[in-house]
Amino acid sequence: MNYDFDFEFLADRWPDFLAGAWLTIQLTVVAIVLGFALGTLCAVLRVYGHPLLRRLVGGYVEIIRNTPLLVQIFIVYFGIATLGLKLSAETSAIIALVINVGAYTTEIMRAGIESIPRTQIEAADCLGLKRLQVILHIVLLPAMERVYPALSSQFVLLMLASSITSQISAEELTAVANLIQSDTYRSFEVYIVVAIVYLALSFLYRIAFWLIGGLLFVRRRRLGTAL
Amino acid sequence: MTQFNSFHLLYLVDAAKWTILLSLIAFAGGAVLGMALALSRLSQWRALRWLAIGYIQIVQGTPLLILLFLAYFGLGILGAKLEPVVAAGLALTLYTGAFLGEIWRGCIQSVPRTQWEASDCLGLDRLQQYVWVILPQATRIAIPPTVGFMVQVVKNTSLASIIGFIELARAGQIVNNSTFQPFLVFVCVGAIYFALCYPLSVTSRYLERKLHVAR
Amino acid sequence: MSRAEAVLPAEGQPIDQVPIVRVTGLEKSFGPLKVLDGVSFAVQPGQMVAVVGRSGSGKSTMLRCLNGLEDIQGGTIEICGHQVGRPGSWNKAQLRSDVGMVFQSYNLFPHLTVERNITLALTLVQKKPKADARRIALAVLEQVGLAEKAQAYPEQLSGGQQQRVAIARSLALSPQVMLFDEVTSALDPELTVEVLKVMEDLSRGGMTMILVTHEMGFARRVAHSVIFMHRGRVWESGPTAELFARPQTIEFQQFVGSVL
Numbered sequence: 001m002n003y004d005f006d007f008e009f010l011a012d013r014w015p016d017f018l019a020g021a022w023l024t025i026q027l028t029v030v031a032i033v034l035g036f037a038l039g040t041l042c043a044v045l046r047v048y049g050h051p052l053l054r055r056l057v058g059g060y061v062e063i064i065r066n067t068p069l070l071v072q073i074f075i076v077y078f079g080i081a082t083l084g085l086k087l088s089a090e091t092s093a094i095i096a097l098v099i100n101v102g103a104y105t106t107e108i109m110r111a112g113i114e115s116i117p118r119t120q121i122e123a124a125d126c127l128g129l130k131r132l133q134v135i136l137h138i139v140l141l142p143a144m145e146r147v148y149p150a151l152s153s154q155f156v157l158l159m160l161a162s163s164i165t166s167q168i169s170a171e172e173l174t175a176v177a178n179l180i181q182s183d184t185y186r187s188f189e190v191y192i193v194v195a196i197v198y199l200a201l202s203f204l205y206r207i208a209f210w211l212i213g214g215l216l217f218v219r220r221r222r223l224g225t226a227l
Numbered sequence: 228m229t230q231f232n233s234f235h236l237l238y239l240v241d242a243a244k245w246t247i248l249l250s251l252i253a254f255a256g257g258a259v260l261g262m263a264l265a266l267s268r269l270s271q272w273r274a275l276r277w278l279a280i281g282y283i284q285i286v287q288g289t290p291l292l293i294l295l296f297l298a299y300f301g302l303g304i305l306g307a308k309l310e311p312v313v314a315a316g317l318a319l320t321l322y323t324g325a326f327l328g329e330i331w332r333g334c335i336q337s338v339p340r341t342q343w344e345a346s347d348c349l350g351l352d353r354l355q356q357y358v359w360v361i362l363p364q365a366t367r368i369a370i371p372p373t374v375g376f377m378v379q380v381v382k383n384t385s386l387a388s389i390i391g392f393i394e395l396a397r398a399g400q401i402v403n404n405s406t407f408q409p410f411l412v413f414v415c416v417g418a419i420y421f422a423l424c425y426p427l428s429v430t431s432r433y434l435e436r437k438l439h440v441a442r
Numbered sequence: 443m444s445r446a447e448a449v450l451p452a453e454g455q456p457i458d459q460v461p462i463v464r465v466t467g468l469e470k471s472f473g474p475l476k477v478l479d480g481v482s483f484a485v486q487p488g489q490m491v492a493v494v495g496r497s498g499s500g501k502s503t504m505l506r507c508l509n510g511l512e513d514i515q516g517g518t519i520e521i522c523g524h525q526v527g528r529p530g531s532w533n534k535a536q537l538r539s540d541v542g543m544v545f546q547s548y549n550l551f552p553h554l555t556v557e558r559n560i561t562l563a564l565t566l567v568q569k570k571p572k573a574d575a576r577r578i579a580l581a582v583l584e585q586v587g588l589a590e591k592a593q594a595y596p597e598q599l600s601g602g603q604q605q606r607v608a609i610a611r612s613l614a615l616s617p618q619v620m621l622f623d624e625v626t627s628a629l630d631p632e633l634t635v636e637v638l639k640v641m642e643d644l645s646r647g648g649m650t651m652i653l654v655t656h657e658m659g660f661a662r663r664v665a666h667s668v669i670f671m672h673r674g675r676v677w678e679s680g681p682t683a684e685l686f687a688r689p690q691t692i693e694f695q696q697f698v699g700s701v702l
Contacts, residue, residue, distance in 0.1 A: 003304045066378060066424035067417045068385035070396055075417060078409030123549035126509060127563035127615065128538030137562060142553045156288075163290035167389060174292060187300035195289045195297065202288035219553050219595050227552055 009184040010193065020176030021197050027090060027172055028159040031097035035158070036151075038098060039105020040144075044135055046106060047113045057106060064103035070164050072096050077168045093165035093172075101158045108150050112143030145217045145227050152209035156202050163198070173197060231406045236415060242398030243419050249384040249394055252316045254377060257323025264328030265335060266357075279328065286325035292386055294318040299390045315387035323380055330376060334369040335361060371438055375431035378424045385420070395419060462487045462522060462619060462650055463508070469516030470500075470507055477503045479674040480517065485652060487618075490645040492661035492682075493654045495671035496697065501654045504671070505623050508652070509543050510534060522618045539568070542612030546624040548604040550596040550611070556583070557592040560611045568615065582610040586640050602633030606640050613644070620644070622653035638664075658701045662686055670694045 010017075046057045064072065076096040080087050087095075116139050124134040144151070166175035173194060181190040214221045267279035286294070298321070299314035307313065338361050346360040388397035399416035403409045461484035470478035477500045485491050493501045506512045507527065508519060514527040522540040524532040550559050557579050564575035583589045586606040588599075596604055605625055612620060622641065626634040638660050645651055645664060655661055661668055662682060669679040670693075678685065678694045689695045 062425065062428070063417075063421065066382075066428055067420045068382040068396065070385045070388070071399070071413055071417045071420060074399075074409065074413040078413060082410045119545065119547055119549045120551065122511065123545060124551075126511070126538065126543040127611070128535055128567040129563060130535075130567075133566050137566065138551055142551075145553065160288070160290040163292045164386070166292075174290065177293075177296075181300075188297065188304055191293055191296040191300060195293045198290055198293060199285065199288040217553075219555075223595060223597065225597065 005189055006186055007189050007193070009180060009186055009190065013180050013184075016176050016180060017173070017193065017197060020171065020173035021201065023090070023170075024159070024162055024172040024201065027094055027097065027165065027170065028155075028162050031094050031101060031162070032155045032158060034094070035098045035101030036105055036155075038102035040109050040140065042102065042106040043109035043113055044140075046110050048131075048135070061103045061106050064100055065107070069096070069100050069161055070167065072100055073165060073168055089165070089168045089170040092168060093162070093170040097158060097162060097165070100161075101154065104154050104158075105151065108147045108154060109143060111150075112145075112147035113139055115146055116143055141216070142227055145220065148209075148213055148217070152206070152213070155209065156205050159201060159205055160198060173201075229405055231402070231408045231411050231415075235402045235406065235412070238402060239395065239398050239412075239415055239419060242393060242395045243423065245392070245394040246381065246384050246396075246420075246423065249312070249315060249319065249387055249392070250377070250381045253319030253323045253380050253384065256316065256320030257327050257380070260320060260324025261327025261331055264324060265331040268328065268332045269335060271353075283325045283328060286322060287329075291318065291322050291383055292389065294322055295386055295390055311387065311390045311392035314390055315384070315392045319380070319383060319387070322383065323376075326376060326379070327373070330372050331365070331369055334372070335365045337368055338364045367438065371431050371435040374427055374434060378427045378431070381423050381427070382420065459486050461485055463652065464520045465504075465508070465517070467517035468504065468507060468514060468519060470503055470512060470514050477674050478507070478514075481671075481674070481676055482517075483669055483676055483679060485619075485650060487650050488648045489666045490649075490651045490653070490664060491667050491669060492665035493652065493669045493671060494656075494658065494661060494697070495677075499671040500674040501671045502623055505543075505621050505652065505654050509541055509621055510537060535567070539615055540618045542615060542617035542620040544605070544608050544612055544620065544622045544625050546627050548596070548601070548608045548628075550604055550608055552596050554595075555592070556588070556594050556596065556599070556607050559596070559607060560614045563611075563615055578614050579610075582614045583607070585613065585643075586610045587636075600633060601629045602636045605629065605633075605637045609637070609640055609644075619650045619652065622651065622655070624654050624656065626655070626657060656701070658698070670697065672697075 042057045042060065045053045046061075047054075049057070073093065073096040076099065077089070077092040080092055080095070120138055120142075121134055124138045129137070162172060163174035165172060166178060169175060177190050177194040181187040184190065217227075220227070264279045264283060267275045268283075270276055270279075295315060295318040298318035299309065299311070302314055302317070303309050342360055342364065343356060346356045351359065384394060385396040387394055388400065391397070393401070395416055399412050403412045406412060463483075463485040465484070466482045468478050468481040469476070479500075481500070481504055483491075493504065495501050503512060507514050508521055510526045510532065519526040521537070524537045524540065526532050526537065550556075551562070554562065557576065560579040560582060561572070561575035564570045564578055565572060570578070580589055580592060583592055586609055588603060588606055588610070591599060591603065591607070596607070599607065609620075609625075625641075626637050629637065634657070638657065641651070641653070642660075642664050653661075653665075665682050667680060668682050668685050670677050670685075670691075672693050678689065678691050685694075686698065689698060
């Protein structure tokens with residue numbers, strides 16, 4: 001092999017990489033927050049909802065988990081256009097990512113909710129708490145604590161998978177890389193740089209989730225034991 | 228411009244066989260790599276353990292799409308002709324191996340310690356312990372999550388379309404280019420993926436339940 | 443049946459007082475299995491009634507029916523003026539504030555501190571200001587001798603301490619009647635003592651209590667009256683001393699013989 005690596009493009013293109021990384025962060029943080037809300041709501045409906053709602057949520061989860069994100073992104077992007085709505089690529093990307101991560105969150109949170117013993121709910125009921133209060137105060141937080149590792153891995157995977165939104169030309173990190181490599185013809189080097197940026201982002205997200213976990217789960221922070 | 232018709236649908240279904248083929252390549256390659264990684268992670272040699280950990284951390288912290296680009300352009304640098312199927316097969320193997328390695332390591336570790344101790348007392352060496360005692364038990368535990376992960380493999384092959392390999396997703400784009408009915412086309416593409424993946428999901432859950440009952 | 447339907451008078455209290463709990467002909471089935479087959483009894487305010495019997499006699503189910511945790515197939519339950527079990531005739535929220543319940547498995551909320559376990563319903567249900575809720579929490583913790591554990595988490599406490607917190611949690615809502623479902627069955631003997639002590643103090647303070655228990659010694663010493671359940675019925679009941687002195691049925695004699 002006789003190949004001269006050339007990273008000179010970094011000298012004047014590094015702000016572009018940063019801008020791309022920043023958009024990736026924005027896209028995925030919004031998608032994670034909204035997707036978590038959607039998934040938690042669906043998980044509650046999946047466990048406690050009307051039988052019809054349960055089946056509906058089950059169908060949503062199965063459809064999303066058994067089709068590729070790439071195809072989901074195309075369907076959302078072109079589907080919205082077919083409806084005559086004009087949304088930016090970034091908005092379409094967020095919608096697709098929310099629908100996607102919402103389904104995975106539903107499954108993970110459902111497992112958490114089902115792990116809360118019935119007796120906890122009964123005890124809260126005997127204290128006079130209303131159904132919604134029981135779900136909010138007695139079920140959801142411990143459920144989330146128990147599945148938090150799975151949840152945060154899923155969110156890191158979503159951040160990485162957001163690279164696929166480059167295919168509908170959302171101007172995130174991967175799209176920036178595609179642009180730079182077509183300008184400079186240093187494809188391999190460009191993608192090595194981008195891979196390192198993504199690695200740094202996954203590391204950053206893991207630290208962020210660890211910190212958020214510490215804020216949310218006071219008991220765990222103080223005692224250090226599993227629930 | 229033509230309307231989406233049964234010919235297009237047949238073309239999509241036909242393209243699905245490339246999705247299946249690529250999935251099988253990725254799974255076979257990933258299985259070999261994954262097994263090596265799982266055993267390395269549990270090796271007595273610290274260097275080997277850290278090598279495996281490093282590999283898994285890097286691959287799991289990089290988007291599959293970027294791995295695909297790296298494989299595609301990296302192979303180009305090595306002077307290989309840019310065959311998308313080779314690059315896709317390589318990238319998917321590297322990616323699948325990292326995840327299977329972690330899944331299988333967990334399965335091997337879930338075999339009770341006492342099994343190691345008991346077989347040690349019988350005078351088996353480490354290789355014999357793996358072959359005759361540990362792996363047969365770990366396999367039983369590993370089958371449901373492995374089948375479940377095959378769903379991910381099948382879905383991941385769709386990214387090969389981006390470097391120009393004509394499988395199901397790429398076939399969808401081609402059909403769309405001539406019909407301009409993207410919504411309809413991609414719903415069909417999605418339905419075919421669903422038909423491939425859903426049976427695997429159901430099987431995985433069924434096996435999982437069976438394993439739990441058996442225990 | 444005459445004995446089963448007898449109104450149990452508390453010692454030293456006027457017999458004509460209106461009972462606070464009155465159960466008549468209570469029936470409960472799980473599918474084809476009839477668990478309660480015409481249970482009737484009444485409890486006067488301030489009484490401690492011990493419900494005893496072999497496992498499977500229906501005593502825990504009966505207690506759960508009293509608090510509306512199980513729906514019933516027949517009979518009536520009147521507790522603190524609530525007609526429990528008949529759809530539409532009782533207000534669950536009001537019943538919950540009048541009747542407290544303590545479980546065998548404590549059922550403290552593991553993610554909340556002891557204090558928050560107690561203030562949760564005070565703030566969410568009774569809408570008390572945080573400061574008031576805290577004051578009440580500390581007072582009831584004082585009452586069960588655990589004031590210094592307010593900031594601890596349930597897992598940091600022994601089983602006996604957890605059960606005392608559970609009693610305090612229920613007590614904080616100032617119920618008129620408290621139900622205890624085998625609250626010491628999961629505890630070691632030395633931890634049982636501290637919980638029974640709390641319950642005895644409560645009874646002295648005039649709390650109306652119905653407890654399902656296996657602690658025959660405690661029941662015999664502290665309870666005003668005893669209900670012996672057998673095959674889903676009130677087989678025998680009456681003032682404690684009288685009942686133990688002159689058991690009427692062979693089943694109760696055998697039961698007493700087997701546990702004492």
